[in-house]
Amino acid sequence: MSERSEQPTxxxxxxxxxxxxxxxxxxxxxxxxxxxxxxxEMLGSAADAEDVLQETxxxxxxxxxxxxxxxxxxxxxxxxxxxxxxLRTLRRRKESYVGPWLPEPLLTTPDVAEDVELADSVSMxxxxxxxxxxxxxxxxxxxxxxxxxxxxxxxxxxxKNPAAVRQIAHRARAHVAARRPRxxxxxxxxxxxLEAFKRAIETGDLQRLxxxxxxxxxxxxxxxxxxxxxxxxxxxxxxxxxxLGRIAPTASLQPAQVNGHPALIIRIDGEINxxxxxxxxxxxxxxxxxVRNPEKLSRMERETTVSR
Numbered sequence: 001m002s003e004r005s006e007q008p009t010x011x012x013x014x015x016x017x018x019x020x021x022x023x024x025x026x027x028x029x030x031x032x033x034x035x036x037x038x039x040x041e042m043l044g045s046a047a048d049a050e051d052v053l054q055e056t057x058x059x060x061x062x063x064x065x066x067x068x069x070x071x072x073x074x075x076x077x078x079x080x081x082x083x084x085x086x087l088r089t090l091r092r093r094k095e096s097y098v099g100p101w102l103p104e105p106l107l108t109t110p111d112v113a114e115d116v117e118l119a120d121s122v123s124m125x126x127x128x129x130x131x132x133x134x135x136x137x138x139x140x141x142x143x144x145x146x147x148x149x150x151x152x153x154x155x156x157x158x159x160k161n162p163a164a165v166r167q168i169a170h171r172a173r174a175h176v177a178a179r180r181p182r183x184x185x186x187x188x189x190x191x192x193x194l195e196a197f198k199r200a201i202e203t204g205d206l207q208r209l210x211x212x213x214x215x216x217x218x219x220x221x222x223x224x225x226x227x228x229x230x231x232x233x234x235x236x237x238x239x240x241x242x243x244l245g246r247i248a249p250t251a252s253l254q255p256a257q258v259n260g261h262p263a264l265i266i267r268i269d270g271e272i273n274x275x276x277x278x279x280x281x282x283x284x285x286x287x288x289x290x291v292r293n294p295e296k297l298s299r300m301e302r303e304t305t306v307s308r
Contacts, residue, residue: 007109024061027071034072034147035079037122037306039144042083042135043090044103044127046299055082073153080139080157086268087135098225100233102289103127105258105275106304112260113187118308119260122145124277126260129179133172140165141172147308185280187262191255193280194262198253206241213237214284219244224293240288258300265300272297 028035039049056079094101103124113119119124121142130138139158143149149160151169158165193212200209216258219240223229234240247266251273254265258277266274275297278282279287291297 014053021061023065023272024063024258027109028057028060028075031075033305033307035075036304037118037308038076038079038142038147039083039086039228040106040306041121041127041130041146042087044131045090046104046304047295048086048090049083052082052086053081062201064248073149076143076147076149077153077157080143081159084135084139084158087138091135097231098223099231100220100222100237102220102222102291102296103259105263105277105291105300106306107300107302108257108260109303109305110257111305111307113257115308117146118306122259122306123261124259125279126176126180128289129176132179133175136160137172137175141176144169145173145176189283190261190278190280193285194255194264194278197278197285198255198264201244201247202253204245206245206247209241209244210237212285213240214281214286217284217286217288219288219290221290222293222296226227226294227292229290229292242251244288256300260306275300 014183024308032053035053036049039052043049043052054073059078060075080098105124106122108122110272112122119191130141133141136158140154143157144151149157151165154160154169155165156161158168160168181234196212199205200212215237216235217237217240219230219234221229221234221243230243234243248268250268252267254267256263256265256275258265258275261277263275265272266276273292275291277289277291278285279289
């Protein structure tokens with residue numbers, strides 16, 4: 001049964017309604033971090049994910065809880081439907097975005113890295129791969145591969161039949177597999193690459209920088225038209241090294257856990273200027289994602305909990 005067709009049938013007194021609201025609030029808060037993660041993986045935007053959670057809450061408190069067999073699955077279904085609507089709006093917004101669009105970075109808690117699958121799913125590299133899927137493919141992939149929902153549950157969330165969902169899941173899985181990093185990279189390898197990258201920038205050692213950059217490395221800079229950033233991808237170790245060499249010598253480079261992986265926060269005069277995430281393949285940095293748009297850096301002063 002669709003939550004959109006369900007309306008509260010509460011005819012009890014104020015005390016009973018208060019108990020009902022307490023139960024709704026308790027259930028929502030128990031799953032809030034998971035619901036945020038679902039919405040964020042579908043949208044790549046924490047601000048939009050928070051809006052989706054607000055919409056989910058408004059629909060949740062209007063549900064006849066007597067018809068709900070599995071609160072977690074039901075809440076995920078509402079969240080998915082709201083995120084799908086928002087995702088289609090975001091697609092139109094991204095068409096007019098100035099320069100490359102990157103996901104909004106999250107300062108994540110250290111325990112995220114311990115769940116390898118979750119960390120991989122929220123990484124900047126994976127979120128960019130998910131951008132290449134259709135909205136429905138993205139929802140199906142996230143719900144199946146990350147949150148391990150059954151095909152029947154996913155079918156309810158995306159308004160498809162289970163057989164169609166299986167086909168969509170197969171297609172999305174193949175699409176992602178062809179574009180994701182070629183091998184699993186341990187957190188220690190990424191930390192080593194990040195530390196070498198940080199030292200090379202701080203010392204201005206161009207050769208050391210070239211040694212850790214893949215020859216075909218790609219740098220994407222997201223300024224959103226608000227702050228300076230290259231409007232096109234910067235490709236090749238030499239070109240990327242030149243761009244990185246222009247980082248202000250007064251900048252402070254702070255290692256951090258961003259989207260479940262080691263990254264750098266660049267501060268100038270104490271203020272966050274850029275967040276740089278890395279993609280590492282076979283020991284070399286193959287991708288650099290530099291988020292500079294101030295509107296996307298607001299969550300970098302506090303940790304965000306993601307879960308599944």
